[in-house]
Amino acid sequence: MKRTGILVLALVSCALVLFFVVGMGSSVTELEDIVGNEIIGRIAPNISAAAGMKLASEYAASKTQEELETLVVSGTTAGIRTAARMALSIVYAQKTVIELTALATGDIDPAFREAASAPLQNFLIEMSADDLKTMAVSGATHEIRLAAADLYYLKIRNNLTAEKLEMEAVLNDSDELAHMAGVYLGGFYLSFNPKTMEELEALAKNGETEGMRVAGATALTSLLIQSDLTAGDLELAIQALGDEYPELLQAYTDALAHRYGS
C-alpha cells in the first residue's frame, strides 16, 4: 500500500529522536528495552505503549498479580504501565464476577478498572441488550460503561447499519455509547461500507465528534497494519503527530504495536 500523507509530513518535519527500536518482529528482549527506556517513554510515550501492548502475555506469565498492580501505577514508562495493565486483565480473568465488578466500579486507579472490565465482559454478555444499554449510560465508572456499551452493540449487531452507527456516533448523549458506536462503525468502513485510507485518515483527524474520529481510527489501524509501512515509518509518524490528534495517534500506535509483535 502507498505511504500516507502523514508519513510524508513526518519525514519533512520530525525532530531528531533517539530510537532504540528495531524493525518488524521484535523479540521480548527488544520490547523490554523499549518499554524500559525512559527517554522513549518521555519523548515518545505512544511508542513505549505500543511495545508494552506486545509484552502483556510475557508479563502475565512472569509476574505476580501484586507486581503487576504495582507496575500499573508506578511503572516508570507508559510502556511498562501498559504492559502491566494488559497483563493484569489476563490475570483478572480468574476472578469472580463479584470481584471483577467491584474492581470495575471501585474508587481506584482507572487502570485497575480497565483491567477488570475486559474479563468482566464474559459475565456481562449474559445481560439483555436493554440492560447493557442502561449500564452503558448509568454505570458507576467510565470503564464499566464502556465495557457495557461494547457488548450492547454486539448484542444488537443484527440491527446495525453504518447509517445507524453514524447517527449514534454523532448524536449520542452517552460518551461511551458514542465511542463504541465509532468502534463498530469502523468495522463497517472495512467491510460493507468501505472507505479509503485517505478518507479514514481525514475522519480520524477531523471527524465532527469523538465517535466519528474513533470510527476513522479503528478502520485506519487495520489498513495501516496491512500497508507496507515499517515499524520505523510508524514511529516517525507518531513522533510527527504529537498530541493534537489523539484518535489518529492511537491508530498509529496500535499499528506499531502490531508491527512489534509480528
Add this chain to the structure above:
Amino acid sequence: MKKAALILMAMLFVMSASAVLMAQGYATQPADAKIIPLGEEGTAYENQEPGVRGGTMYVAAISDPKKWNYVTSHETSTTQFTNMMLRGLIDLNPVTGAIEPELAKGWDISEDNLVITFHLREGLKWSDGEPFTADDVVFSFNDLYYNEDVETDTRDILILPDDTYPVVEKVDDYTVKVTLSMIFRPILNSIGAPILPKHALAQYVRKLNPDVPVGTFNSCWGLDTDPAELVGMGPFMVESYAPDQYVTLVRNPYYYHYDANGTQLPYFDKYVVLTVASQDVSLLKFRNGELDALGIRATDVPILKREEAVKDLTVLVNPDVANYGTSWIGINQDIGLAEGTYENLRTLFGMRDFRAAMAHLVDKQAIIDTLFNGLAVPQWSPVSYLSPFYAGRDYYGGPVTETDAVVFEYSLVKAGELLDGIGIIDRDGDGWRDYEDGTRVEIELNTNAGNTEREGTCLIVSDRASKIGLKLNFIPVDFNTLVDKLFASTGEMIVLGLTGGDEPNNGANVYSSGGGLHFWHYSAADEPTELEKKIDGFLDAAVATLDNDEAFEIYKEYQVTLANDDLGLVYTVNSAFTYAYSNTLGNANIASPSATPSGTNGLTMDLAFRK
C-alpha cells in the same frame, strides 16, 4: 460434508472418560494408510501444507450433544462429534467434493452396475486397538442400518425404489460385496454411511445378543456412557464431557490418515468444544482469542473485520458462494393428531392455501438486508444451492439462472387474500383473524434460542403476519427441546434448518412420505396424499438412472412440485459462506462450504495444526 450428505442434522453431544488413551498406536505407518498430499502441486490439497503435531484446538457450540450414538441421531449437536469419531467406506474430498476412498481403498463396479466390490484398507485398527475388518462393515449395514429394531434415518437413504436394500456380504476379511436389485445412481454416496465397531456394539443388538431386549441399541452410547467404551475410526475420540461446559476429544492413536512426510494425523493432540449459551458468547470468546475458529454470521463480519489485522485473524466472506443446506418454516400438519386436539389448527395447517399465505409473508429481502447484511440469497428449493442438481440451474451442473425458480413474492395483499379465501378472517373486529367458529387463530412460532438469525427471522415473520391480523406468538426455546418438539410432533410452527449436500437423495429421509425426518407430516407414512405419492415417485425415478442429466430433469420437477404445490416447508433464505479463524491455525484455509459445512468444524479439522 459426507455426513451432511448422508443425513439431515440438527444437533448434539457426548460423554467422557480417559481410558480411550490406553492404546499406544501403530508401531509403523500401515501399508494401507490414507496419505493426504498436503501442499503437493496438482492435487486438491496444493494450497495446504504439512503441519506439526501438538497442542489443543478450541471451538464452541451452543448446544450439548444428545448422545454419542451416530446411528440413532437426528441432530448436528450429536453428529458434530460423531463425525470426528467415525468414518465410512467412502468420503467426499473437502476441496473438490469428489467421492474418494476412505475405509475402502478402492472398489470395482460390475458392467451392469449392480455389484460393487469394496477392497478395505488392511491392517487398520479401531481406536481401542481392535482390528478393523469386513465384519464391521457387514455388521453396520445388516445389523444396524437395515435392522428394523434400530431407529435410524440412514435406512431411508439406502432403500431402493423397489423397497429392497443393497445386499452387503463379506467376501473375506478385507473384501465386501454390495449387490443391488436395480440401478441406484447415488449408491456410492449412500454406502458411505459411518462404519461402527462390531466388537463394541453387537452386545446391544438383540438380533446378535438374545439376552438384551429389543431396541436396546437405540439407547446405547448415551451421554452416561464411559468414554472408554466409545470406539471409532475417526481422528478424535471423546475424552471427557461436562454438561453445559465442554466436550474434550483426544487424538485417536490408530487414525490411519498420514501426511506425505509420514506424520500421522490429526496434528492436534486435543480438540475442545466449549458449550456456550449463545452466538453472542461464542463471538465474544473468538474476539478474545479463546476460540480458534468460528462459523460466523453476516452480522459478525463488521465486528471481526476491524479485528482481523489487529488480532491476526482471517475473516472469509464470499458473497457468491452460498452454504449448503436449507432454512425454512416447518408447519406441523399433524399437530394434535395423536391426542385428538388442535383440530382447528391442524385443519388450517393442512390447507395448501394457508401454507402459501405463510410463504407470501416471508419478507426475504428484509431478512437478507437486516439479518445478513446482504450476504444471503432467497431460498425456494429443498436442494442445496451448490448442488449440480439444484433446479435454479438450467441443466446438470450449469450456472444458476433461477429461470424456473418458484417464487412466492412477499405480499401482504396476497397473503391476506389467501387467508380470506379459506375463511380465516377477523370475525369480531379485534384486529386478529379467527376460525369459522369465532375463536382467534393463535400460532406458536419457535426456533432455537441463541441463534440470532433464526430469532430475527421469527420476529420479521411474526411482524409481517401481524400486519394482516394473523397472530404468531414467537417463543425461542433450547435447541434440544426444539428438536424434541419436532420429532414428537408437538411443535406448531418451527423455524429451523437442515444440512445439505450435492446429492438430493440424501434428503429422502426428509421429503419421502415415509421418511424418518418427514416431521411436518409423519402421518403421511400411513396415508400419503396424492401429491406426496408423486414426490415419492420423483425420488424413486431419479435414483433409478445413472444419467445425471436425466436425473436432473426429474429432480427439477421434484423441486418445483415440492416448492409450489406441496409447501411442506416454507423456505426463507440461504446464507453466503462466511468463516473466521486465527492465523495461528495451519490449514484452516481449507474452510469452505464443503469442508466446514454449516459453519461447523467438520472432518477437515484433522488437517489443522498450530503454527
